[in-house]
Amino acid sequence: MGSTSEPNRLSRRGLIQRAAALGIVAVPAAGLLSGCASSGGGTKQENGTKTATNPFGVVETAPLDVVIFDGGFGDDYAKRFEAMYRTEHPKAKVSHTATQNITGLVQPRLNAGDPPDIIDDSGNQQIKLDVLEKAGQLTDLTPLLQAPSVDDPSKKVSDILMPGTVDLGTVNGKFVTLQYVYTVFGLWYSGKLFKQHGWSEPKTWDDFISLGAEIKKAGVAPFAHQGKYPYYIDVAIMDLAIKNGGTDFLTRIDKMDPTIWDEDPARNAIEAIYEIVQKDYLLPGTNGMTHIESQTAWNQYKAAFIPCGAWLENEQLKATPSDFEMTFMPMPSLSGDKMPFQAIRGGANEPYIVPRQAKNAAGGMEFMRLMLSKKGATAFAQAANSLTVVKDGVDPSVKLRPGTQSTVTALKAAGANVFNPTYVTDYSAFATDMDNASAELMANRMKPDQWLKTVKASAQKAAKGGS
Incomplete structure (x- = not known):
């Protein structure tokens, strides 16, 4: 919640979703469910004609509302993506909002049925992905995977992604989030x-x-x-x-x-x-x-x-x-x-989502498709000093900083020995319980035996559907 995304986080803590750092499950869950129930069917979405170069049918004049977590990666990279979108859709007005309080800014809009079109849902005030999915607030992004890639239309977007990206973007069996940053x-x-x-x-x-x-x-x-x-x-x-x-x-x-x-x-x-x-x-x-x-x-x-x-x-x-x-x-x-x-x-983190009730959901997915171009991946590496989930996405001429280069070296040395657990996304309440136990352990107010008992009890609850 890098702040990819702490992050990282996973700051964009999410990678991993470091955003599990704070226990913000109960209130957002109740708020989102009530908002979904009271939305009256949601806002009217804008839909245009689908073509080979416009696979989602983006309406050329439709505004695009972008919300970015302003954490470890900053938000300059997103402005580069927005410039790319304006080039493709010059008649569209693109609004940019950067915040460190995703929940405070976005949840009221979700509840009101008027969400942004694309959100970098990261940071210490991330809205939990499992909560959003259960509340029916996320767009199914499968069409993004099936769309032609920007650089080589003969390949689908799914063909150019690093291994594990789709798995880590899948919540309760649905691909609903693009984990964009590849982090170790x-x-x-x-x-x-x-x-x-x-x-x-x-x-x-x-x-x-x-x-x-x-x-x-x-x-x-x-x-x-x-x-x-x-x-x-x-x-x-x-x-x-x-x-x-x-x-x-x-x-x-x-x-x-x-x-x-x-x-x-x-x-x-x-x-x-x-x-x-x-x-x-x-x-x-x-x-x-x-x-x-x-x-x-x-x-x-x-x-x-x-x-x-x-x-x-x-x-x-x-x-x-x-x-x-x-x-x-x-x-x-x-x-x-x-x-x-x-x-x-290592793996994909820093979750980007398109709300189900977004007015320009097609534009949100097209924004993601541009992010997944080599131009987008290189822009991110230059602006945020991190890699993305695009295979060989960074221009080789781009010089990396020492820390970033050391992660590339470590990733190569790891070879096939790269792992990335998914429990943080799938069982956010369990992750929060572990957070609290670990804080007590590091303060020497809890010993290892009690930590193990506490985490086991939370796992038992989660296994029974209590997450």
């Missing part, structure tokens, strides 16, 4: 700081803990995290567990199998993270910091490591020293891991 998640450190002290990137958790002692002796906190938004530390916990338990654990967490919380991978992961607390490796005050506060302290060399998605570099541009050498690494290996050190969480 892990730990970050300053190459400059490490070179100054002669520290090496730790590949095992034992090495990570041993290095932490050296870092602490040097007067630097070994670890900082975005304490006010526990989703970030949840990602670290779950990545450790998934790498330890392998694909079987990943499949079962996504299916809300509550028995996994009684098994070694979950225990190994939570005890490893708790070791950071026990050894007093946390940056003082980090448990109460926002993502920007903790990341800025890290940029000031007050902490050695911080967990985050690939939106971090763009989010911290102003705070990062020019010689910082921002560097990404996978989560260190636990003993007995079933996945290699190079394995990383």
